[in-house]
Amino acid sequence: MSKYYLNYLDELESEAIYILREVWAQFENPVILFSGGKDSILVTHLAKKAFYPSKIPFALMHVDTGHNFPETIQFRDDLVEKLGVKLIVGSVQESINNGRVAEEKGKNATRNALQITTLLDAIESNKVDCAIGGGRRDEEKARAKERFFSHRDDFGQWDPKNQRPELWNLLNGKHFEGEHFRAFPISNWTEMDVWNYIKRENISIPSLYFAHEREVVFRNNSWIPVSEYLKLEEGENVENKKIRFRTLGDITITGGIESDADTLGKIVQEVSAMRKTERGDRSDDKRSETAMEDRKKQGYF
Amino acid sequence: MIIDNNQLLRFTTAGSVDDGKSTLIGRLLFDSKSIFEDQLESVSNTSAKKGHDGVDLALFTDGLKDEREQGITIDVAYRYFTTPKRKFIIADTPGHIQYTRNMVTGASTANAAVILIDARHGVIEQTKRHSFIASLLNIPHLIVCINKMDLVDFSEEVYNGIVTQFEEFSSKLLMKDVRFIPISALLGDNVVNRSKNTNWYQDGTLLSTLETLHISSDINKIDARFPVQTVLRPQSEENRDYRGYAGRVASGIYRVGDEVAVLPSGFQSKIKSINAGEQEVQEAYAPMSISMTLEDDIDVSRGDMIVRKNNQPEMEQEFDVMLCWLANDAAKPRAKYTIVHTSHEERAIIKEVVYKMDINTFERDSENSNLSMNDIGRVKIRTTRRMMLDAYRDNRNTGSIILIDESTNETVAAGMVV
Ligand SMILES: Nc1nc2c(ncn2[C@@H]2O[C@H](COP(=O)(O)OP(=O)(O)O)[C@@H](O)[C@H]2O)c(=O)[nH]1
Numbered sequence: 001m002s003k004y005y006l007n008y009l010d011e012l013e014s015e016a017i018y019i020l021r022e023v024w025a026q027f028e029n030p031v032i033l034f035s036g037g038k039d040s041i042l043v044t045h046l047a048k049k050a051f052y053p054s055k056i057p058f059a060l061m062h063v064d065t066g067h068n069f070p071e072t073i074q075f076r077d078d079l080v081e082k083l084g085v086k087l088i089v090g091s092v093q094e095s096i097n098n099g100r101v102a103e104e105k106g107k108n109a110t111r112n113a114l115q116i117t118t119l120l121d122a123i124e125s126n127k128v129d130c131a132i133g134g135g136r137r138d139e140e141k142a143r144a145k146e147r148f149f150s151h152r153d154d155f156g157q158w159d160p161k162n163q164r165p166e167l168w169n170l171l172n173g174k175h176f177e178g179e180h181f182r183a184f185p186i187s188n189w190t191e192m193d194v195w196n197y198i199k200r201e202n203i204s205i206p207s208l209y210f211a212h213e214r215e216v217v218f219r220n221n222s223w224i225p226v227s228e229y230l231k232l233e234e235g236e237n238v239e240n241k242k243i244r245f246r247t248l249g250d251i252t253i254t255g256g257i258e259s260d261a262d263t264l265g266k267i268v269q270e271v272s273a274m275r276k277t278e279r280g281d282r283s284d285d286k287r288s289e290t291a292m293e294d295r296k297k298q299g300y301f
Numbered sequence: 302m303i304i305d306n307n308q309l310l311r312f313t314t315a316g317s318v319d320d321g322k323s324t325l326i327g328r329l330l331f332d333s334k335s336i337f338e339d340q341l342e343s344v345s346n347t348s349a350k351k352g353h354d355g356v357d358l359a360l361f362t363d364g365l366k367d368e369r370e371q372g373i374t375i376d377v378a379y380r381y382f383t384t385p386k387r388k389f390i391i392a393d394t395p396g397h398i399q400y401t402r403n404m405v406t407g408a409s410t411a412n413a414a415v416i417l418i419d420a421r422h423g424v425i426e427q428t429k430r431h432s433f434i435a436s437l438l439n440i441p442h443l444i445v446c447i448n449k450m451d452l453v454d455f456s457e458e459v460y461n462g463i464v465t466q467f468e469e470f471s472s473k474l475l476m477k478d479v480r481f482i483p484i485s486a487l488l489g490d491n492v493v494n495r496s497k498n499t500n501w502y503q504d505g506t507l508l509s510t511l512e513t514l515h516i517s518s519d520i521n522k523i524d525a526r527f528p529v530q531t532v533l534r535p536q537s538e539e540n541r542d543y544r545g546y547a548g549r550v551a552s553g554i555y556r557v558g559d560e561v562a563v564l565p566s567g568f569q570s571k572i573k574s575i576n577a578g579e580q581e582v583q584e585a586y587a588p589m590s591i592s593m594t595l596e597d598d599i600d601v602s603r604g605d606m607i608v609r610k611n612n613q614p615e616m617e618q619e620f621d622v623m624l625c626w627l628a629n630d631a632a633k634p635r636a637k638y639t640i641v642h643t644s645h646e647e648r649a650i651i652k653e654v655v656y657k658m659d660i661n662t663f664e665r666d667s668e669n670s671n672l673s674m675n676d677i678g679r680v681k682i683r684t685t686r687r688m689m690l691d692a693y694r695d696n697r698n699t700g701s702i703i704l705i706d707e708s709t710n711e712t713v714a715a716g717m718v719v
């Protein structure tokens with residue numbers, strides 16, 4: 001076989017860099033939507049490669065629900081400082097204070113859906129015309145339909161049945177005033193690809209992904225971390241467990257798994273043996289069959 | 302899993318409604334152990350709700366609410382699975398004629414097309430249309446799966462009859478690598494596991510075929526083409542004079558020291574350095590994303606193309622393309638569109654529709670010059686300035702274009718340079 005071919009990780013990397021450069025070339029004011037999770041860290045890492053030796057030409061935008069893991073915020077601030085990029089924070093707490101949204105009530109209340117308003121407000125007030133996300137098509141069935149360049153109307157909404165066809169590598173980011181795009185450079189990566197690449201490149205990620213001791217309660221089939229926001233229900237006990245997180249979302253809804261994987265090598269091994277998808281432990285996706293599709297249409301990540 | 306050198310293979314599936322596409326994909330995912338427990342659980346629940354006995358494998362692929370409710374595929378859905386040999390991306394495209402545009406989309410980046418034929422019905426109009434599109438989009442490998450063999454008693458005769466039928470009509474199409482496999486997507490025969498019911502069939506299963514297709518030469522390695530996406534000009538002190546031309550190699554190989562020309566200006570220079578990310582490399586090839594610097598300080602910007610001095614594309618302002626119309630509103634003769642070709646954009650008009658293709662009979666109709674949604678035809682395009690073109694047959698990356706309607710910003714057509 002000729003030596004002039006790429007292995008799959010190099011090809012995914014090359015595709016993502018191509019998309020990031022197209023974003024830069026086609027839009028006026030793009031940002032990276034940065035959650036502090038591994039996917040947005042990966043996108044940021046790829047952006048660094050795409051524009052080297054220049055600095056990353058995008059600001060990082062974080063939609064802060066106020067229900068964070070402190071480790072995530074620390075990680076975010078350190079990264080922003082290291083890269084010398086601008087950080088834009090959209091605050092869900094502020095949206096609540098301003099009356100833009102109302103806090104959900106009841107025992108399964110989360111701020112997950114509230115993020116949509118804060119996100120769209122931040123996009124509008126910062127005149128962002130393209131928000132780069134770490135969404136992957138393998139994550140969820142509605143995401144499997146996403147384009148690399150995904151159009152949002154002037155209400156920030158997604159119309160999955162009426163998307164622009166995307167052929168070859170020709171990306172059409174043309175838009176009218178008030179509309180914006182979402183760009184998904186790692187659309188074609190799976191969870192396994194992400195971990196293999198993070199390991200290969202030795203990308204630093206929040207300590208939460210590695211196995212550690214933590215106070216948790218067992219709820220909805222996973223270990224929910226104890227935090228100031230957690231209200232214990234009857235019959236629930238706080239336990240000390242060695243766990244790690246597969247995805248990072250709000251501290252109130254992100255469940256951990258019992259694990260001994262405390263190195264990238266062990267994580268890769270563990271993930272390749274997993275029999276459940278990574279979103280299987282997130283209560284935001286469990287609400288209904290089409291929970292993700294419904295949120296995405298409104299403007300969710 | 303040792304996967305460091307594994308390649309990525311993209312394939313698309315085509316077949317008419319109910320030929321078993323979704324079931325086949327579900328089967329591939331299931332038998333290659335790419336389905337997770339919670340996905341299985343969710344699909345089992347839905348299967349039970351719909352009154353199926355057992356798991357309806359087809360449900361693994363349909364994603365949107367309407368698709369699940371109506372049991373049809375509307376838009377291209379992408380699926381992923383990995384075996385110890387390769388990573389696969391499946392573009393699952395709907396089969397019906399009104400979704401031709403989606404099939405074209407899925408086909409545009411595919412290394413291989415899997416075409417399904419229902420063993421009970423043999424080659425039908427849809428089969429011809431799908432094969433035509435696969436050949437038009439120059440998909441390098443075609444795998445024809447004769448499905449539902451369980452419903453024809455795994456008959457070798459039926460299978461051979463369909464193979465002959467297929468070969469007869471497809472001789473009119475340009476296709477390099479065509480294979481046939483008798484399968485049952487429902488029961489799993491010859492999908493991942495070899496069937497005990499087809500002892501007369503000696504070749505590989507669908508999965509082993511996909512794992513071993515030779516795809517390294519699918520990309521043109523001869524004609525070096527590097528469309529410039531953006532120019533890197535770092536603001537820092539130590540890089541004050543740095544000008545890096547960033548892009549993805551569309552085809553061919555570039556080495557430090559190569560004598561190159563920058564098109565359209567024609568200025569010549571030599572490659573001074575090549576970077577892949579932070580790393581300096583000596584050579585780069587398609588489809589690598591790189592940046593390069595040149596020995597001379599010449600004016601290069603987005604939309605330019607860096608090529609080898611002695612191997613250049615055609616520079617044309619008027620040219621023919623096979624155009625697939627994607628939009629609701631029909632093509633307007635002499636209306637202005639934006640044409641996008643690699644990183645280069647111009648304005649364009651459709652000067653003339655030379656003929657329209659009947660995609661079921663492959664006949665050319667030169668009387669009919671009306672291109673509406675899902676139609677394919679040969680047109681003459683004229684652009685405001687010269688474009689740097691290769692024939693699509695020789696180079697999928699530098700022989701493809703899209704048209705954008707300036708009044709709606711929609712992508713209205715996809716074209717292949719003839
Ligand atoms: N007997 C039999 N039925 C099949 C086979 N493959 C698919 N089917 C059935 O054919 C119907 C249509 O299949 P589906 O996968 O939805 O077709 P699609 O429209 O091409 O996606 C379903 O009822 C399947 O169970 C097969 O190999 N044998």
Ligand SMILES: [Mg+2]
Nearest residue numbers: 322323373374
């Ligand atoms: Mg289907």
